Amino acid sequence: MEATQLQAQQAIEMATNKARAIGVNANITILDKAGYLKAFQRMDDAFLGSIDVAMGKAKTAMLFRMNSEAVGEFLDPANKAYGLQNTSGGLVAFKGGMPVTSNNEIIAYIGVSGGSPDQDFEIAAAGSKL
Numbered sequence: 001m002e003a004t005q006l007q008a009q010q011a012i013e014m015a016t017n018k019a020r021a022i023g024v025n026a027n028i029t030i031l032d033k034a035g036y037l038k039a040f041q042r043m044d045d046a047f048l049g050s051i052d053v054a055m056g057k058a059k060t061a062m063l064f065r066m067n068s069e070a071v072g073e074f075l076d077p078a079n080k081a082y083g084l085q086n087t088s089g090g091l092v093a094f095k096g097g098m099p100v101t102s103n104n105e106i107i108a109y110i111g112v113s114g115g116s117p118d119q120d121f122e123i124a125a126a127g128s129k130l
Contacts, residue, residue: 002032003100003108007130008039011100011110015127016041019114026114026123027054030100035062038108050113056090057097057120058111063088065106068097069121096120102130 003011008030019026025046030039042051060068072093074081085091095117100108112124 011127012039012041015123018126019123024115024119026112027051029054029058029111031058031062031109046114053113054111056092058109060091061097062109069095096124098124098128100128
């Protein structure tokens with residue numbers, strides 16, 4: 001099942017509400033299961049440079065169907081996947097990208113950038129469960 005436009009907007013709204021609550025101006029991306037843009041929110045005063053980062057986090061989560069920071073664990077040179085971050089047009093493998101689920105099924109992917117990695121994770125998590 002794919003996220004509907006309404007579900008994508010709900011995810012954006014829940015993430016935006018969390019961002020406001022913790023005082024972060026964020027860029028929030030929702031990609032469909034194929035990696036195409038479904039919804040996007042650039043909050044007032046969010047960093048322009050964070051747009052691509054939010055998109056990259058969502059794309060990374062989509063390509064591997066896991067949180068972006070979990071992909072980052074594979075990139076440790078000790079895990080012999082060093083250089084993986086340069087594949088697929090570039091990966092963003094730190095906190096803030098994850099699957100969006102409904103009834104325990106992945107329906108989309110969210111990527112958030114604008115705060116610290118922990119804040120981005122918190123904002124993404126708020127929009128990840130429908």
